Amino acid sequence: MVGMMQNGVSGWYARLDRCLADRNKQIDIWLSTWEQSLKSFQPIAALLPEDWPTLPANLLTDPGHVLDHLLARHDAESDGRSPRGAHPTPPRLADAVIASEMRETLINPKKPVQQSNFLMSNLPPGFRQHVEQLNLPVASQENEMDNEAEAAAVEEGRRTLSGIPLPVADTATGGGLFHARLIRRHADAHDEADAEIKKDDTRRFFSNIQLLDIDPLVVQSTKARLLLESIRHELVSFGPETPGKISRKEMETLLDEGVQQGDALQGEWPWSQQPRLVLTNPPWLRIKDRFRGMEDGSRLRKELGEQLRALQDNNKPRFSTMRGNVNLYRLFIERSLQILEEGGRLRMVAPDSLLREQSSHPLRELLVMEHAWTQVWAIEEANLLFPGMTQGVVVLGITADGDRTNLMIHGPITRSDLRRDGEGLSSRVPVFELKDERWTSWARDTWAVPRLPRDRIERKYTLEVLDRLALLPRLSDATHPLTTNERQVRVRVGEIDQTAHAKFIETWVKGKRSRPFIRGVHFSENEDGEVFIRHPAFRTDIPSRASERQLAMWIGDHHPRFGPRLACQAIVNAHQERRLRWAVIPEGSVLGNSVNHIELHQEIQDRLVSEHDNLENGLNWLCEHLNNDDLDEWARAWAANNNVNNYELEMLPLELPEAFPQISSVTN
Numbered sequence: 078m079v080g081m082m083q084n085g086v087s088g089w090y091a092r093l094d095r096c097l098a099d100r101n102k103q104i105d106i107w108l109s110t111w112e113q114s115l116k117s118f119q120p121i122a123a124l125l126p127e128d129w130p131t132l133p134a135n136l137l138t139d140p141g142h143v144l145d146h147l148l149a150r151h152d153a154e155s156d157g158r159s160p161r162g163a164h165p166t167p168p169r170l171a172d173a174v175i176a177s178e179m180r181e182t183l184i185n186p187k188k189p190v191q192q193s194n195f196l197m198s199n200l201p202p203g204f205r206q207h208v209e210q211l212n213l214p215v216a217s218q219e220n221e222m223d224n225e226a227e228a229a230a231v232e233e234g235r236r237t238l239s240g241i242p243l244p245v246a247d248t249a250t251g252g253g254l255f256h257a258r259l260i261r262r263h264a265d266a267h268d269e270a271d272a273e274i275k276k277d278d279t280r281r282f283f284s285n286i287q288l289l290d291i292d293p294l295v296v297q298s299t300k301a302r303l304l305l306e307s308i309r310h311e312l313v314s315f316g317p318e319t320p321g322k323i324s325r326k327e328m329e330t331l332l333d334e335g336v337q338q339g340d341a342l343q344g345e346w347p348w349s350q351q352p353r354l355v356l357t358n359p360p361w362l363r364i365k366d367r368f369r370g371m372e373d374g375s376r377l378r379k380e381l382g383e384q385l386r387a388l389q390d391n392n393k394p395r396f397s398t399m400r401g402n403v404n405l406y407r408l409f410i411e412r413s414l415q416i417l418e419e420g421g422r423l424r425m426v427a428p429d430s431l432l433r434e435q436s437s438h439p440l441r442e443l444l445v446m447e448h449a450w451t452q453v454w455a456i457e458e459a460n461l462l463f464p465g466m467t468q469g470v471v472v473l474g475i476t477a478d479g480d481r482t483n484l485m486i487h488g489p490i491t492r493s494d495l496r497r498d499g500e501g502l503s504s505r506v507p508v509f510e511l512k513d514e515r516w517t518s519w520a521r522d523t524w525a526v527p528r529l530p531r532d533r534i535e536r537k538y539t540l541e542v543l544d545r546l547a548l549l550p551r552l553s554d555a556t557h558p559l560t561t562n563e564r565q566v567r568v569r570v571g572e573i574d575q576t577a578h579a580k581f582i583e584t585w586v587k588g589k590r591s592r593p594f595i596r597g598v599h600f601s602e603n604e605d606g607e608v609f610i611r612h613p614a615f616r617t618d619i620p621s622r623a624s625e626r627q628l629a630m631w632i633g634d635h636h637p638r639f640g641p642r643l644a645c646q647a648i649v650n651a652h653q654e655r656r657l658r659w660a661v662i663p664e665g666s667v668l669g670n671s672v673n674h675i676e677l678h679q680e681i682q683d684r685l686v687s688e689h690d691n692l693e694n695g696l697n698w699l700c701e702h703l704n705n706d707d708l709d710e711w712a713r714a715w716a717a718n719n720n721v722n723n724y725e726l727e728m729l730p731l732e733l734p735e736a737f738p739q740i741s742s743v744t745n
Contacts, residue, residue, distance in 0.1 A: 093130055097129070106129075144298060145166070146163070148298060149164065155292070156367055165254065170456075171255050172497045173502060176496060182239055184267060238278045238281075239282070245353070245356065246288065246416070247287075247289070249289075250288040250336065252299055252302060260312065267321075273320075273321075276320075276323055283307075289341050291338065342388075342408050343384060343388060353417070354422050355421070355424070361428055363404045396408050398443055401436040411440065423475045429469035433528070438525075441525070442522075448479055451484065452472075453472075456488065458491065486526065487507075511526065515544075546707065546711050551731075552731045571595070571667075574669075581631060583630045584626055592632075594669060600672075608659060641661055642668070645659050646672065647671050647672050648720055648721070657703065659700045661697050662674070673723060685699070708731065
């Protein structure tokens, strides 16, 4: 979470890197200073080395969060990425997720609850009769049985008195944030409890933690962090055991057992007991981006892919969803569900592209068919929670090996909706129950989850659009009106890769060799919402330094020449009102790879010409229907990210007027 943080925090980590580049030393100094601060009751800022940059006020309250940032930057650099792209889990989000999975506390405070002296007989007869009619619940035999079962679960080590399901695990520890926040929750619950009960429950908790990470620095840092968090929250003493606190030595022994180094994806789970709850935010990293910048990175990436594909359990591939350009977080979802006990819960933070991108279809199918995918927390404006991040975030709730159920979509969620109590979310957050029948109709068995607006009226409109358009054939279907003699519509990316052919793309200068080079930036709208191409080849009102003039001329090979084409912007600004901007590209233009275009077979073109006199008129007619507002609403609901993908366009339920001649898919 760097780069755009508020209140002066953004540059502190970069200034620290300039002052001390060694990440291991940074972390070691921070942890030792934190411990010194707890011993001396002095603020950390007063104890840090003098050459360290001044600590912003925002970083003084939670020393663990600074460690999360330092470790996130360390992970990014280890993968060959920029530390500016490091985004640790916000504590506020971790607290909300934890609250939603907590069991009811069984702790009785030391002070007895003050009993009311008010008697029913003191009420007037009319009021007394009304209260009796309410039939208020009393402690039933069923409630007593539930309490007995929960008390037995405590004795069996399956939960704490404070309400934490046990064992509780993290398959990609990354600093131990979730367990650090559990420590705080546990301490708060025992605030007024008996000292010996508190101590026994703390032992129970730390005897049933399971944190695994592949990086030895992360493992050692997490052990130190959880120890200091426990001391800070008065669960552990610096020295021998004291009332309400276990000793430091015992805690260190428990952490050695509960926090281990290992590879959750390729190795075996090192604990014999299966976890009941996994809380994790694994790496969001494609295999092809791993080891970037390293001398033998290409070989390492290839070896990693081969190793992961070769893994088997009981003669079956460990990762059944490992297809295409694999992102590691998908493998962590599948692996975490294998590790959990039957009926155990997985709560994972992941990019929201998982809900809609085509490459995640096999994973979504696994979650629906083999587990109980119960919850989605949709956080679209993630930059308000993860400063600097543009990717939306989702929190998944899945019951391992559970019975198939309807999916509850919570959101869009804002930062202010997150709670440390109750179900973890404000009651203001809209909830939508996505039932199988509707889901299948909308997503055609791909189990994609649509993006729904928060506003009630907007949401109603979106749902109406989804219900109506889902019944129509899709653009590339054999049954679509445009399909001619089994020739279907296809969508292609622009013919020129802007990076690979940069030397042939120049600023626009009118001349004989100049051919218009069309990029996504050239798609624009007027005040009436009409889409047009704003390019200096076709307009004279573009200022000399405007972005539309830069990289607007193709000087490379003039062949092949293309006729007029129907194209769509392929990269969309996140705040752009319309997602789809279709326009007819004049003949002779060259398209960059930030533009998609429709490929129409000659037989389809002939039909358009016969109906509209020439191809350009036919394309303009088709363009009007593609720029339909309902179709744009559909596209926004199914958008996986800011890229408008080919498959997304091919799956558009484009509706054409009944006057358009219907052509059989067999004969003309």
